[in-house]
Amino acid sequence: MKKVITFGEIMGRLSPAGYGRITQAQSLNITYGGGEANVAGGLAHIGIPAEHVTCFPNNELGKAATGYYRQVGVDMSHTAYKEGRLGLYFVEFGAAMRPSKVTYDRADSAFANLNPADFNWKEIFKDAGWFHWTGITPAISEAATVALTAALKEAKAQGLTISADVNYRKNLWQYGKSVKEVMPALIAQCDIIVCGKADAEDILDIVPSGSHKSGWHDICAQIMARFPNLKKIINTKRGQISASQNTLSATSFDGSKVIKSDTVEISQIVDRIGGGDAFMAGYIYGNLVYGDEAKSLAFAVAASALKHTIEGDINLSNIDEIETVMGGDITGRLKR
Amino acid sequence: MKKVITFGEIMGRLSPAGYGRITQAQSLNITYGGGEANVAGGLAHIGIPAEHVTCFPNNELGKAATGYYRQVGVDMSHTAYKEGRLGLYFVEFGAAMRPSKVTYDRADSAFANLNPADFNWKEIFKDAGWFHWTGITPAISEAATVALTAALKEAKAQGLTISADVNYRKNLWQYGKSVKEVMPALIAQCDIIVCGKADAEDILDIVPSGSHKSGWHDICAQIMARFPNLKKIINTKRGQISASQNTLSATSFDGSKVIKSDTVEISQIVDRIGGGDAFMAGYIYGNLVYGDEAKSLAFAVAASALKHTIEGDINLSNIDEIETVMGGDITGRLKR
Amino acid sequence: MKKVITFGEIMGRLSPAGYGRITQAQSLNITYGGGEANVAGGLAHIGIPAEHVTCFPNNELGKAATGYYRQVGVDMSHTAYKEGRLGLYFVEFGAAMRPSKVTYDRADSAFANLNPADFNWKEIFKDAGWFHWTGITPAISEAATVALTAALKEAKAQGLTISADVNYRKNLWQYGKSVKEVMPALIAQCDIIVCGKADAEDILDIVPSGSHKSGWHDICAQIMARFPNLKKIINTKRGQISASQNTLSATSFDGSKVIKSDTVEISQIVDRIGGGDAFMAGYIYGNLVYGDEAKSLAFAVAASALKHTIEGDINLSNIDEIETVMGGDITGRLKR
């Protein structure tokens, strides 16, 4: 099977044990995560060859992060190393009505200061069939946008399927260009995007035209009209009961109709960070293995739900577990 | 803003990790707590100047406890140190139908044996506007009662607002005097008390007169008649679904009418010890900042609910978190 | 009171902290467990004299396991030690829709290779009144079956009450004999068995005769007809809402009528391993202390439910906790 390639920043993630606050913590657990690398991690874990391309500082933390993704089987062989720091984020886990809280300390990382010439995309994409990126990467720095643009050009040239989670984060985008200047040209290269209502407005200035009720079908139609290369627009929906309990579902629009997945309830959340990335990995898996949109969505929602029960950013759920949930069984019966 | 002063014993709190029992434990987590100091801690954490007055043994544990409250910003500068031991309590955390369990080992502590002359209340109350105590202090020892009596006299003289959680604990009161002999004279100094139905009977021999239905309005009226200095009687109500799930609400009586807060559901309890103290801190905050009884109650209930998601005795919830819950939002949506 | 004797293998149990997966773990918690020893542990913990008979490897792990059961008061004085290994099992704890997962590594253990001559049953049963075994033991090896057969013969001779959890595990039974060849002769010695519908078919080829609706009464009647020594057939029922939430109930058939317990909800599962063994310990306790079948069932279900809130295989719930739940109170109100 051809490789899935992802590109983006990986950060160190530091969090107190249990439900502790940072002001109380005497130790912090360390794992590593990034929205794109988590997709590669989720895929590699269930047997899809996947490579993540990134830039790390050439220090202990960069080496530790490399090893972390290598451990789940992600090919890290085109990692660039340079002077600088590893971006960090701090997570406090909430419960009941107390939200989990993410504090970023990612400015001026080695990735933000990457040298686009360090990535030989022609060689990177040699055995690849799919390229996935997110809207976080062009938000980080000019250099990251340059590298991503080059990647997209080469991926297109080699005929890869291109997907993106457009994911607008307004706290990023500090380097002088706005999301609306940068993103449209990048989205134009894509076959598949994950995009919500707010993203459509924030990134593309697209709002539902007056007459439509919920408006989503209409928004999708406008997006597709603007980006003729696009084949699918995916939307995920989270029902927020409490910090400990959520529901998940998703829809896919193919230019004419909307397919909707079942809603899965997550009755006890262990760690929701990376839930969206697990969805994406599941959706790519579905495309590569099932080639059926409804099954792909169902697998993706099940994978995302299970991620909420896994510690760390990467979905370490196994195929059989995902397929059980995909089949509607959320009873979690003991396995011996 | 003028300081809030609290006075009472602080104990070491030892508990197994997770849901372990003490008979299984190879290590115990240590924090420090006391019903009055927790109020000062909760206030200091949200920016209200607060000082706690206590007596510690002059050993490592006394120093550790001093540092613990100092860390959240409580002024500990009038702490008395003397020979003796730190009172301790052991907590096992329950789940589902298994209750959490508190075992006290507090007898003969440095606090119980305090020297009332060690506290110069005139100086302690110099920049203060509020004094808070609880019914635990006069239950501990004659010496504690003498010190508290002196404190109340001076607080009254200096015109401070005086509040108390009357909190009858029948396992204490071992030093020869009964709660009914001691408490009425102390309550007589108060402007505000937290008092439940059982407390009213156990401490004041007040029961609802026959004709009244729920009886609470009637009990309050009797209490106020007896203590003309009293301006508010607060009552909190806990709905006990399981060790993992509770509901909270509160009422306030001002001599004529009862104001009732909304009921907040706590769907996953992390640590309920100190929930009542968090309520009191929230209520004092409301009085000092909002000056509106309904808002004060709502803030207090929200603060108390959030405390149930925090590890340790002190409510480390932030203002924005409390205000979100106070506004009715208990969905715990992730914050980035 | 006369001793309860149990006989069977004890394994080391290794599990990641929290909800971690084994592939992520840098440390594993170690406890020890076995379906029969857990019954002895649960009984000893609530004051019933209990002895467990087993065979351990004469190494550090065998000694550690001996100490583990000794710590809760189980008499381990007839433990045989020989060359070999301790059987192990690895547990990952699930949440919500993710199941807990048990991986066994128990082949060729010191227990499987035990020497039946090492157990002097005459002496072991000297002060005993009850003998309990499970269907796991004869599934392990020929040697284990020989030892169990000898034990049953002597227990019968000395007039002990004999109980068994017939517990068919199809992954065991690798030594050349089938469950249907071996078990009937062993069940024939019993006074009381725990047996489910599937067990009846898998072990005894008994299925409900056509006309009966739910069929359970009919299955029981067939079993009793075949094993005239049997006085009670117990069945437990687990309602599987999620990996975090279950319900429990049980029935008892005495040859004529079925008694049914109330259903207890477990709203937050901490560790469900050993829940069935806690039931059995509770049922034996009920028989010895109450001598009333309905109360015995209620106590057993309550004990089993509480076990789900306890870390480790052995039920460390106290009598007062079990009796509270048995009385219908699952509110888990804090105890001071």
Next chain:
Amino acid sequence: MKKVITFGEIMGRLSPAGYGRITQAQSLNITYGGGEANVAGGLAHIGIPAEHVTCFPNNELGKAATGYYRQVGVDMSHTAYKEGRLGLYFVEFGAAMRPSKVTYDRADSAFANLNPADFNWKEIFKDAGWFHWTGITPAISEAATVALTAALKEAKAQGLTISADVNYRKNLWQYGKSVKEVMPALIAQCDIIVCGKADAEDILDIVPSGSHKSGWHDICAQIMARFPNLKKIINTKRGQISASQNTLSATSFDGSKVIKSDTVEISQIVDRIGGGDAFMAGYIYGNLVYGDEAKSLAFAVAASALKHTIEGDINLSNIDEIETVMGGDITGRLKR
């Protein structure tokens, strides 16, 4: 082999991990220890039947401590349980020039308030051949002294060998009697005592007469003259290089000559608490198994040295390890 009986208080021992100070600690490790029980623990661990007699509070901590000693095989079947608290001590581990530090919180424990009538010494000593006590017990309380006196009387009557570590702790002895009033009558019952130069002066007012050089032989002669029942006086010597490095040796006086052990160097101390108790257990083992004074001393010193490498109060060194060191090999060669 006849049992060794020990009698004395067991406390909970709480210590920060590593070299942490209590003022820094967020968790404390808990084990249990007592100077006499540690002797029983060390003996039981190497196969000598041993029982410890004590009084515990009937709460979770008392049960936990019972289980802790039961785990190493100490018979705890004559434990008395009563209202009260478990004595505690807090240990900070030092390194290099920083001493380890022990803080006691043992006043008013269940043991100190024991009821002497709870101990039926006649029955306790039934299968026993040796009774060991320490000077800590009569220092605790009048009640403890009464119980010990009764024990000694019965032990003498039944012809047991009686040993004591006279161990003067000046911070104890708070109950109104002095060590010099109480101890001589108790020492008079002994066959063997461990006693140092300072103990001889503090307890017995015995100092070397002027003409003798080192004085030890002379002190021993005076002690023996005063207590004609005494057969051996043992003295241990610790060379204090640093908190991380010590040396150990011992002497035995039998009325005429002093036998001296080799000096063993402990090059890396893990935990020295209980080192003296490990010596005593080793010496009793030597008496029971070797019956040779020089070998008993060598075994005792080796056992004590090894205890310094073991975490917790009880010496968990194995026979083969002790015999290797006793044979002069302290190279610690890896065992596979």
Next chain:
Amino acid sequence: MKKVITFGEIMGRLSPAGYGRITQAQSLNITYGGGEANVAGGLAHIGIPAEHVTCFPNNELGKAATGYYRQVGVDMSHTAYKEGRLGLYFVEFGAAMRPSKVTYDRADSAFANLNPADFNWKEIFKDAGWFHWTGITPAISEAATVALTAALKEAKAQGLTISADVNYRKNLWQYGKSVKEVMPALIAQCDIIVCGKADAEDILDIVPSGSHKSGWHDICAQIMARFPNLKKIINTKRGQISASQNTLSATSFDGSKVIKSDTVEISQIVDRIGGGDAFMAGYIYGNLVYGDEAKSLAFAVAASALKHTIEGDINLSNIDEIETVMGGDITGRLKR
């Protein structure tokens, strides 16, 4: 006693447990440290009133760091909070021939971007008698240098004793000015400096003139000639046997003669970070309490040596422990 004021950056310190490498770590312990704040911490811990002035990001980590120093009693009441990040450093602990390793991630911190106008030095120095700074602060940023310059001017005006550890770190000094441009004017304000041979050359271009043997006396004379305000030049010397074993000594030059301390051996290093800061705190303590240079040096070396046995940056050794080592006793005898 008048307060000691320190000024400088505090960073978060993250390190694996034990001797783990960062590439292996699943959790990192978190403490907080800074070369100047550690001096305040060491002083506050032994009873000298001390305040640290710094700038923190107004996030969870800034609050945690504030609490950390508040816990040991440092006055943090003039802390400035602003947007930005907390500087971090990562520590791996070495052993034997493997060095400990510090990796900095401190660029662009809230402190580096501080606003000099946020510090009202007139008010800060109101009750102060001593001001201490280090060469790290002017190396961080222009803004930090401006703030420090203002502080020194005001300290001088108010007649405080001024000390500095000149501490040249060549990896800092990235903001466009060189150490040689900036430091001399700052040193000129000082009464006391800690300065080594390499510092003298790197910062001041001072090397020993040819004829002098060891040269140190001569270097000091040159420094004093250049900075007539200087009263003392202190030098510390570390003997590096291994990562686990060091020796320490120090000298003081007063313009005419060199006083030399004894050399203290540290036979087992627990954590050497902050050893120099502990020296400085000890030296200031000596000046304030003893007023004797030789005793001040001895106290400072003892304090520094003991810091090597303490976990974390701040010296938590107690007065009695320091005085014992100062008196030449490094045997670390157990304290009960």
Next chain:
Amino acid sequence: MKKVITFGEIMGRLSPAGYGRITQAQSLNITYGGGEANVAGGLAHIGIPAEHVTCFPNNELGKAATGYYRQVGVDMSHTAYKEGRLGLYFVEFGAAMRPSKVTYDRADSAFANLNPADFNWKEIFKDAGWFHWTGITPAISEAATVALTAALKEAKAQGLTISADVNYRKNLWQYGKSVKEVMPALIAQCDIIVCGKADAEDILDIVPSGSHKSGWHDICAQIMARFPNLKKIINTKRGQISASQNTLSATSFDGSKVIKSDTVEISQIVDRIGGGDAFMAGYIYGNLVYGDEAKSLAFAVAASALKHTIEGDINLSNIDEIETVMGGDITGRLKR
């Protein structure tokens, strides 16, 4: 650079934290190790492309072990997975005179039962230049020997350098063949062996002929005479001061002369397991990078010494650290 290939069993390694004994442990740290894989791990860590070939059970533990070696960069792409168990070993860490202790539970592992046909050596060796094995592999089972024999044949055919650590473990070799029957034919294929005096006798029946003094030169000459393909015989020497302190050195014989390394002292041992494997990795590195025998030996001894300060089986020392020690500097000076 061409790859180094290693082949052999990897086991799970379980050990208590600190210096705990297994009988005390409530949790065990888990890492993974094997004498051959550790060589690949040590090489990959310092940049030499390395692949390990093994057979794992297809369960959670097999996957965890795969990830563990993948994390340090070992290519695991030819791992065979089959039914079965992962071999385990348990380690207790000793200190001072108490030895570390290894207990194996490795019988009947998936590796022992491997299918030789699962390894396509032609493809495995495609980009390889070196093959390393140890005497442990042929000791495990007939199947392992068959696979190794095939590997050696193909490695020889492809012209790889072949090295072996002959490493006789008498507790293995249980499958019916003796070391003397099996090993000579395997050694005959080697270019380089690590072999000690005892190995020479146990495996090859070679003892020094009478006239030679130390005998080692003579033994080597006999070995070389018997195996004409051999180019180097390496011997390592451990000086055993205590469990906490060792010395290391090595010699190399090339048919005519013996080269001897310096002796390196390890003053504080953290974890000595894998020390020999780190030596081998260092020696291979030296051959590939330096091509100088004396430097290779020095690098190997330095690498092995540093491994003793690293937690886990794999040497995670960095090149610069090894080269510093190789250059004679064991002072472990702090790196910033």
